[in-house]
Amino acid sequence: MIAQADVVVIGGGVVGCAVARKMALEGAKVILLEKGADILEGASKGNSAILHTGFDAPVDTLEQECVALGYAKYHAIHKDMHLPVKKTGAILAAWSEEEEAKFTGILEKANLNGVKDLRMLSRKEVLNIEPALGNSLVSALLVPGESIIDPWSSPLAYLKQAVENGGQAIFNAQVTGGEFANGEWVLQTSQGKVGARYVVNCAGLYGDIVDAAVFGEADFTIKPRKGQFVVFDKSAGSLLTTIILPVPTERTKGIVLFPTIFGNVVVGPTAEEQESRNKAFVDRDVLQSLIKQAEYKLPGLSGMPVTSTFAGIRPATEKSPYRIRKRAECNWLTLGGIRSTGLTAALGLAEKSFEWLLEFGASFKAVQAPIIPVMPNLAEHLPRDYTKPGYDEIVCHCEMVTDREIKEAMSGSVPAGNLGGLKRRTRVTMGRCQGFYCSARLAELTKGKLEDSLEVGVAHD
Amino acid sequence: MTKDVLDMTCDVAIVGGGPAGLGAAVALKQAGVANVTVLDRESEPGGVPRHCGHPPFGIVEFKRICSGPVYARRLVQKAREEGVKILSRTTVLALHPGGELSIASPQGQGTVTASKVVLATGVRETPRAARLVSGGRMHGICTTGALQSMVYLKNLIPFRKPVIIGSEIVSFSALLTCRRAGIKPVAMLEENASPSVVWPVKYAAALLGVRLQCECQLLSIYGNERVEGVQIRDRFGVVRDLECDGVLFTGAFTPEASLVRMSHLQSNKTSGSPVIDETGHCSDSAYLAAGNLLSPANVAMKCWADGRRIARSICSEIAA
Ligand SMILES: Cc1cc2nc3c(=O)[nH]c(=O)nc-3n(C[C@H](O)[C@H](O)[C@H](O)COP(=O)(O)OP(=O)(O)OC[C@H]3O[C@@H](n4cnc5c(N)ncnc54)[C@H](O)[C@@H]3O)c2cc1C
Ligand SMILES: Cc1cc2nc3c(=O)[nH]c(=O)nc-3n(C[C@H](O)[C@H](O)[C@H](O)COP(=O)(O)OP(=O)(O)OC[C@H]3O[C@@H](n4cnc5c(N)ncnc54)[C@H](O)[C@@H]3O)c2cc1C
Numbered sequence: 036m037i038a039q040a041d042v043v044v045i046g047g048g049v050v051g052c053a054v055a056r057k058m059a060l061e062g063a064k065v066i067l068l069e070k071g072a073d074i075l076e077g078a079s080k081g082n083s084a085i086l087h088t089g090f091d092a093p094v095d096t097l098e099q100e101c102v103a104l105g106y107a108k109y110h111a112i113h114k115d116m117h118l119p120v121k122k123t124g125a126i127l128a129a130w131s132e133e134e135e136a137k138f139t140g141i142l143e144k145a146n147l148n149g150v151k152d153l154r155m156l157s158r159k160e161v162l163n164i165e166p167a168l169g170n171s172l173v174s175a176l177l178v179p180g181e182s183i184i185d186p187w188s189s190p191l192a193y194l195k196q197a198v199e200n201g202g203q204a205i206f207n208a209q210v211t212g213g214e215f216a217n218g219e220w221v222l223q224t225s226q227g228k229v230g231a232r233y234v235v236n237c238a239g240l241y242g243d244i245v246d247a248a249v250f251g252e253a254d255f256t257i258k259p260r261k262g263q264f265v266v267f268d269k270s271a272g273s274l275l276t277t278i279i280l281p282v283p284t285e286r287t288k289g290i291v292l293f294p295t296i297f298g299n300v301v302v303g304p305t306a307e308e309q310e311s312r313n314k315a316f317v318d319r320d321v322l323q324s325l326i327k328q329a330e331y332k333l334p335g336l337s338g339m340p341v342t343s344t345f346a347g348i349r350p351a352t353e354k355s356p357y358r359i360r361k362r363a364e365c366n367w368l369t370l371g372g373i374r375s376t377g378l379t380a381a382l383g384l385a386e387k388s389f390e391w392l393l394e395f396g397a398s399f400k401a402v403q404a405p406i407i408p409v410m411p412n413l414a415e416h417l418p419r420d421y422t423k424p425g426y427d428e429i430v431c432h433c434e435m436v437t438d439r440e441i442k443e444a445m446s447g448s449v450p451a452g453n454l455g456g457l458k459r460r461t462r463v464t465m466g467r468c469q470g471f472y473c474s475a476r477l478a479e480l481t482k483g484k485l486e487d488s489l490e491v492g493v494a495h496d
Numbered sequence: 497m498t499k500d501v502l503d504m505t506c507d508v509a510i511v512g513g514g515p516a517g518l519g520a521a522v523a524l525k526q527a528g529v530a531n532v533t534v535l536d537r538e539s540e541p542g543g544v545p546r547h548c549g550h551p552p553f554g555i556v557e558f559k560r561i562c563s564g565p566v567y568a569r570r571l572v573q574k575a576r577e578e579g580v581k582i583l584s585r586t587t588v589l590a591l592h593p594g595g596e597l598s599i600a601s602p603q604g605q606g607t608v609t610a611s612k613v614v615l616a617t618g619v620r621e622t623p624r625a626a627r628l629v630s631g632g633r634m635h636g637i638c639t640t641g642a643l644q645s646m647v648y649l650k651n652l653i654p655f656r657k658p659v660i661i662g663s664e665i666v667s668f669s670a671l672l673t674c675r676r677a678g679i680k681p682v683a684m685l686e687e688n689a690s691p692s693v694v695w696p697v698k699y700a701a702a703l704l705g706v707r708l709q710c711e712c713q714l715l716s717i718y719g720n721e722r723v724e725g726v727q728i729r730d731r732f733g734v735v736r737d738l739e740c741d742g743v744l745f746t747g748a749f750t751p752e753a754s755l756v757r758m759s760h761l762q763s764n765k766t767s768g769s770p771v772i773d774e775t776g777h778c779s780d781s782a783y784l785a786a787g788n789l790l791s792p793a794n795v796a797m798k799c800w801a802d803g804r805r806i807a808r809s810i811c812s813e814i815a816a
Contacts, residue, residue: 266625268754268757269754269758270754270757270758270768314632315632315633316630316631316632316716316718317628317630317631318630318716319628319629319630319716322628323628338765338766340626340750340768341625341626341628342625342626343625344625344628345633421587421600422600422605424602424603424604425602426602427602428539428585428602429537429585429587429600432537432587433754435587435600454635467626467754468620468623468752469623469624469625469626469639470623470638470639470642471620471621471623471638471639471641471642472620472641472642472645474638474642474645474646474654475547475642475645475646475649475650475652476645476650478646478650478652478654479650479652482652487635487721488635489635489646489652489654490646490650490652490653490654491636491653491654491655491656491722491741492652492653492656493651493652493653494646494647494651494652494653494676494677494678494679495677495678
């Protein structure tokens with residue numbers, strides 16, 4: 036046995052990180068097992084980074100409850116951890132009268148979901164808030180509470196808090212099976228055996244595979260659903276301050292146009308079923324159509340340079356609800372199919388998970404005066420590291436990343452395990468030049484320090 | 497406690513210490529302008545030639561042929577000799593009306609106030625994302641600039657057998673860089689019917705044994721951690737896979753114009769370059785622009801000469 040825990044969390048996506056934090060704060064000895072070299076290697080790698088109020092969530096569902104709870108929890112903890120949140124509000128815009136006709140239903144649903152501050156806006160009122168929007172817009176609903184956050188620093192902060200309060204994260208540890216005997220789990224991982232009294236499966240896109248590896252079968256099947264995005268240059272940032280939501284159809288929530296906490300404007304995501312759970316590939320035709328849609332809604336975007344394109348994969352299943360399975364008889368909890376609201380719902384799911392473990396009979400003594408990690412700021416509207424003297428150089432000029440930030444991200448309680456992790460912790464190479472200016476310096480700074488590398492060897496004549 | 501503010505004034509502030517900026521700075525000093533300050537965000541000034549490890553540079557400027565790095569050092573040395581103040585590791589964050597610049601450096605932030613500002617921030621290449629190329633985002637995808645910096649400044653290589661996309665003059669530099677580093681490109685793909693520049697590319701490709709394929713489209717990039725291949729459509733319309741461990745995007749120059757885009761200055765909507773009049777002035781007459789920020793992508797010598805032209809424009813204005 037390489038390690039022994041009260042609670043093992045399988046998977047370092049946003050859900051696993053939030054669950055690990057909660058359990059550690061409640062006094063459990065927590066071990067998070069992640070098959071990747073860093074956290075956020077699955078569904079949580081690429082999303083819209085919107086903290087949802089849940090106004091449009093399915094009424095009376097666990098999802099709605101967790102979104103609302105997660106939203107409240109995030110607001111309760113973000114200040115202490117220096118996690119940025121920008122309450123931009125969302126404008127649910129109708130571009131035709133048919134779309135406008137759906138507003139009544141949407142308002143009713145929001146009311147039932149306890150989100151009561153929605154307001155109708157006339158075309159003129161919308162254009163007052165967002166003067167750059169296309170003028171074929173008819174009217175809109177304002178959802179004041181919708182917010183944008185840093186989608187990578189948040190889960191990292193959760194896991195750091197877990198680790199700094201007695202927890203442990205083990206990377207490159209893929210769970211391949213497990214046995215339950217005498218009230219104890221022994222999990223097989225690619226790093227060796229890990230013991231636990233309780234297990235929470237938060238394996239996201241692989242949730243069904245993990246359940247199947249342990250129980251022979253899973254009661255849900257992941258149906259990966261890809262979402263592609265186009266990120267526009269930061270000079271587009273001045274064109275948009277709120278999230279522009281489409282009127283949803285039966286099938287999809289639709290394409291959103293939104294500002295990011297880092298100062299860009301993004302259009303996406305699509306919703307495309309695919310076989311692969313890990314190939315988050317983009318497609319030129321789809322990207323072009325996204326750009327066209329964005330330009331229609333926000334004409335100022337035409338001619339605006341594209342900074343980046345990416346895709347994320349939702350752990351959807353054959354059914355729409357979250358797929359929670361409580362196996363009280365063996366102290367195993369599966370949080371499956373956390374499809375498209377997990378960034379928001381994670382902290383809520385963590386609260387619920389703790390309650391469910393109590394139902395299983397768990398009892399821990401909560402940590403008194405827990406350690407609260409303070410996160411470096413990556414948000415554009417707040418002071419970045421380079422504003423504080425004493426660094427040596429700016430490595431990434433587009434995103435203004437200092438050598439000091441890079442070194443810090445490679446140390447600490449949850450250091451970057453690979454280049455992707457380093458990017459998500461610092462934003463290095465994520466700007467408009469995509470590494471033209473800085474990748475050589477970055478290759479040098481990270482050489483031999485991460486699981487992967489930008490360079491494959493030395494140059495020779 | 498030290499005050500972390502770096503405020504300063506100067507006669508002419510130059511944003512960017514590449515050939516254009518340094519050319520302007522030297523000419524201004526030679527014309528008797530007292531305080532000329534060059535601000536460059538890199539640790540070493542000199543601009544793009546710093547990482548162009550091959551000749552020919554310096555024929556007009558120094559009457560001899562040298563490699564890019566040697567040329568860059570000469571430009572810097574010359575400027576220092578003429579009394580130009582060069583501040584490296586100093587990033588210009590924002591341009592304000594009337595010639596006021598917000599700057600950041602490891603010593604702190606501050607404001608530079610200048611009678612005239614010359615913008616000379618150069619060009620870079622369009623990366624993969626902005627070209628909307630299909631496929632995954634794995635290691636081994638870069639531009640010539642990144643490759644050259646890796647090879648010539650750090651002695652590292654990002655791949656061993658890449659495909660090269662494009663056949664501009666810079667693609668020729670890319671081939672030379674590969675040759676120098678022991679990288680063996682598997683093919684060079686050009687969408688058009690013939691290479692953008694014919695003889696150097698053909699010559700270098702042949703020299704390296706690299707097949708130049710025209711009318712050939714890059715469809716997507718695949719792989720896991722690293723690039724494992726690309727899908728292409730060749731000139732017969734056949735779609736096929738090409739094994740490689742990297743994709744080198746060359747050319748498709750785009751001005752490094754974000755400062756201008758985010759400022760009060762009028763700019764060209766697509767390229768981002770500042771709109772200038774025939775004397776090189778921007779819409780705010782405290783600002784002028786020079787070098788490849790304006791016309792992607794001239795050779796260093798032309799940018800240097802353009803810097804000198806802008807310097808003359810400033811001097812005649814002062815004299816008037
Ligand atoms: C396009 C898109 C847009 C979205 N927009 C939003 C939004 O705006 N707001 C919002 O709230 N939500 C949004 N979401 C939803 C949110 O991103 C997901 O709900 C969330 O990321 C799911 O997280 P997870 O932890 O369940 O899964 P994952 O992130 O997939 O995490 C699972 C982890 O488990 C690891 N793992 C898998 N198998 C094993 C194993 N056998 N052993 C060990 N580790 C294993 C994986 O490597 C992975 O790191 C969006 C999602 C997408 C794709
Ligand atoms: C990959 C590549 C290869 C090339 N190869 C050749 C070649 O072989 N031969 C040739 O003649 N030409 C080559 N060129 C063309 C090259 O652009 C010119 O030679 C020349 O360097 C342009 O001079 P410049 O002064 O306009 O810009 P640059 O040389 O690009 O200099 C711009 C300077 O501005 C600085 N800067 C930018 N933004 C800021 C800011 N906000 N604050 C402070 N400083 C800033 C940069 O650090 C840089 O030093 C190449 C270009 C590229 C991109």
